[in-house]
Amino acid sequence: MEMIANPEAAGFDADRLARIDEHFRTAYVEPGKIAGFQVAVGRRGHLAHRSTVGAMDLESGEALHDQTIWRLYSMTKPITGVALLSLMERAKVKLNDPIHRFLPEWRDVRVGVKRADGSVELVDTEQPISVKHALMHMTGIGTGPKEARLNLEALVDGGGARSLDPSVTLADLSRLLATEPLWFQPGAHWYYSWSSDICARLVEVIADEPFDDYLRRAIFDPLGMVDTAFHVPESEAHRVPSLYARTARKEMRLLDDRSKQRLCREPALQSGGGGLLGSLDDYARFCAALTAGGALDGSRVLGRPTVELMRTNHLPGSGDLRDFAMPGGYGEVGFEGNGFGLQVAVGLGPAATAGVGPADDFMWGGAASTVFWVDPTEELWAVFMTQLIPSGAFDFRGQLRSIVYGAIDD
Numbered sequence: 018m019e020m021i022a023n024p025e026a027a028g029f030d031a032d033r034l035a036r037i038d039e040h041f042r043t044a045y046v047e048p049g050k051i052a053g054f055q056v057a058v059g060r061r062g063h064l065a066h067r068s069t070v071g072a073m074d075l076e077s078g079e080a081l082h083d084q085t086i087w088r089l090y091s092m093t094k095p096i097t098g099v100a101l102l103s104l105m106e107r108a109k110v111k112l113n114d115p116i117h118r119f120l121p122e123w124r125d126v127r128v129g130v131k132r133a134d135g136s137v138e139l140v141d142t143e144q145p146i147s148v149k150h151a152l153m154h155m156t157g158i159g160t161g162p163k164e165a166r167l168n169l170e171a172l173v174d175g176g177g178a179r180s181l182d183p184s185v186t187l188a189d190l191s192r193l194l195a196t197e198p199l200w201f202q203p204g205a206h207w208y209y210s211w212s213s214d215i216c217a218r219l220v221e222v223i224a225d226e227p228f229d230d231y232l233r234r235a236i237f238d239p240l241g242m243v244d245t246a247f248h249v250p251e252s253e254a255h256r257v258p259s260l261y262a263r264t265a266r267k268e269m270r271l272l273d274d275r276s277k278q279r280l281c282r283e284p285a286l287q288s289g290g291g292g293l294l295g296s297l298d299d300y301a302r303f304c305a306a307l308t309a310g311g312a313l314d315g316s317r318v319l320g321r322p323t324v325e326l327m328r329t330n331h332l333p334g335s336g337d338l339r340d341f342a343m344p345g346g347y348g349e350v351g352f353e354g355n356g357f358g359l360q361v362a363v364g365l366g367p368a369a370t371a372g373v374g375p376a377d378d379f380m381w382g383g384a385a386s387t388v389f390w391v392d393p394t395e396e397l398w399a400v401f402m403t404q405l406i407p408s409g410a411f412d413f414r415g416q417l418r419s420i421v422y423g424a425i426d427d
Contacts, residue, residue, distance in 0.1 A: 018064060018305045018313060020298075024424075027058075027065035033424035034058070038068045040420060045403075045411070046071040049269065051386075052258060053081035054403040055297040058421055059305055061396045067297075074259035074275055086249055086256045087402045088280070089300070090291040090383035091349050094213045096236060096245075096303065097289035098152055098360025100220045100228075102323050103235050109223050112152070112359075115145035116215060119222045122195040128157060129198030139198055146203045148219065152359040153331055154212045155341075157199030161211055165193050184285050187218040187228060200343070207332070207341040207357060209348050216360070217289025228287040239316035240302045245295035247287050254278040257294070260385060263410040272406060291384065297402050300389065304398035307379075307391050328379040328393070330356030330363040337365065349382035349408055364390075372415055373422040380414070388414040395425070 024031040037056055045051045053071020057064065073079045104110050110119070117124035123146055127139040142157075150156045165181050185193070194211055201208070221228045229247055237245050249257055257280055260273035273279060280294060302313055307328075311319035319327070332341055339352035348362070354370030356363040358379060366376030380390035386405040391398045401417055 018059070018062070018302060020064065022064050022067050024065045027060035027063035028427035029058075029060065029065050029424045030426040033426070034066050034421070036420050036424070037066060037417065038070055040416065041413075042070050049075060050263070050411070051403045051405050052261065054401065055081070055085060055087075056399070056401045056417065057297055057301045058399045059301065059308070059397070060425075062305075062309070064301075067301075072258075074271075075261070075269065076259070076271070081258065082256045084244070084256055084296055084298070085258055085402070086244055086253060086294050086296055087258070087387060088260060088383070088385050088404060089245075089293045089295050089387060090385055091213075091408075092300065092381060092383040092387050092389060093289060093291050093293040094360045095307075095381055096232065096293065097213050097216050097220070098327060099303075099307075099319055100232055100235055100289075101148070101152065101216050101223075102319060102327060102359065104220065104223050106320060106323055110148055110219070112147065112149040114148050116148060116151055116156075116219065117145060119219055120191055120195075120215070122192045126195055127198055128202055129200065137198065142199070143202050144204065146199075148216075149331070149359070150203045151212045151215045151219065153357055154207050154209050155204050156210075156212045156215065157201045157203050157205070157208075158194055158210050158212055158215070159197065159200040159208065161194055162197050165190060165211070181286070186285050187214060187221060187287060187289070190214055190286060191218045204333075206343050207338060207348075208343045208346050211290065213290035213360065214286075214288055217287065220289070228289065236303075236318050237299075239318055240299075240306055240313055241316075242295065242299040242302055245293055245299045247292050247294070248283040249278075249280045249294055251278065251281045254281050256296075258404050260404045260406065262406045297400060300400050300402075301398070304389055304391050304400055308393065308396055308398045327359045328361060328363055328377065328391075329358050330365070331358055332356050337369070338362070349384075349388075350380055350414070372418060374418055382408055382414065384408050386410065386413055388417070390414065390418070397421070 058066040129137045224231045259275040306313040310321035350362045361379040364378040375394040378392040382388040389400045
C-alpha cells in the first residue's frame with residue numbers, strides 16, 4: 018500500500034476530503050474534548066488521506082506523535098476473528114464445531130433461567146455453544162463471575178475486569194467463565210461480553226501455540242503490522258498517549274497518564290477481546306487487506322471467500338441487531354440498521370442506517386473511541402484513532418462517514 022496520500026487517484030475531491038481535519042480539530046481538539054486524533058482513508062488501492070492532529074496529552078500539550086501507538090481495545094476483536102478464520106482455512110476447525118471439542122470445560126455448561134420468584138433454575142442447553150456463536154457474541158456468556166466481572170471503568174487496569182487476577186491467562190479465563198450459568202440459550206440472543214476471549218483461547222488451542230505468537234505469524238508479519246502487540250517496549254513508551262474519560266458532567270478525566278508507562282508490562286492475559294495496541298498505519302494495513310479480499314502487497318492472510326463469509330450478516334433471517342441484542346446490552350456500533358457477521362457489524366444500507374454509504378460495509382470500534390469501517394462496494398476503508406472513554410461519547414464514525422462519502426468525486 019502506498020504511503021503518500023493521493024486523493025485524486027483514489028477518486029476524491031482533495032478539498033472536500035480535507036474537511037476531515039478541519040472538522041475534528043475545531044469541534045473536538047480545540048475545545049479540549051479530545052487531546053488529539055489520527056485518521057487515514059484509502060480507496061481502490063490508494064491512500065487518500067492521512068493526518069495527525071493535536072497532542073499526546075492535555076496536560077503537557079506535546080504534539081501527537083506521527084507514529085502514535087493507540088489502545089485498540091475492541092478493535093482487537095476483528096483481528097481475533099481473522100486469526101480463527103485462518104485456522105478454518107487450514108481445515109482445523111469448522112464454524113459449527115462445538116467449542117467443547119477444543120475446550121472441554123464447556124461440555125456440561127447449563128443455562129440459568131429466572132423463575133417468577135426471582136430464583137434461578139438451571140436447564141440444559143438446547144444446542145452446544147458453537148465456534149460461530151463465539152464469533153458472533155451469541156454464546157450466552159454474561160458478564161462473568163465476580164472474579165472476572167466486565168467493567169468499563171476498569172479498562173485502564175487491563176483486560177476490562179476490575180477483579181481479574183493479573184496472572185490469569187486465556188486458559189484460566191475460559192475455565193473461570195465456564196463455572197457460571199449461561200444467560201440465555203446459545204444462538205438465541207446477542208450479548209457483548211467475553212466471547213471474543215473464548216475465540217482467542219480457541220486459536221491458541223487449535224494452533225497449539227500462544228495467541229500472540231499465532232497473531233504475529235499469521236497476520237502481523239505478513240501484513241507488515243510492526244507496532245501491533247499486547248504491550249509496548251520501554252523504548253517506544255513515548256509513542257503512547259494518555260487516556261481520558263468523559264464524565265457525566267461532560268468533563269475530561271485522566272484515566273491513564275502516559276508517563277506511568279503502564280502498557281510496557283507484558284500482560285498474562287492476551288485478550289482477544291480488547292488487549293492489543295497498535296499504530297494507525299498498522300490498522301490501516303489490516304483494513305486495506307480486508308478491502309482487497311484478504312491480501313496486501315502480495316501477502317495473503319485470508320482467502321477472498323473467507324472475507325466474504327466474515328462480512329456476511331449471519332443473524333437469523335439476516336436480521337437487525339436491535340432484534341437480537343439483550344436489553345441493556347452495548348455494542349461499539351448502533352444496533353439499528355446493522356446486522357452482525359463474524360466479529361464485525363454489517364451495515365444494512367442507507368435506508369436502515371439513515372446514513373450515507375452502501376449496504377454490506379463492515380465495521381467495529383474500541384472503548385477509547387477508535388473506529389474503522391471497510392466498504393467493499395466502494396473499495397474504501399477508513400480508520401480513526403483517539404483515546405476517549407466511553408466510545409459512545411461522540412459519533413465520530415457517523416461524522417467521518419459523512420465527510421468521506423461527501424468527498425467522493427467520480
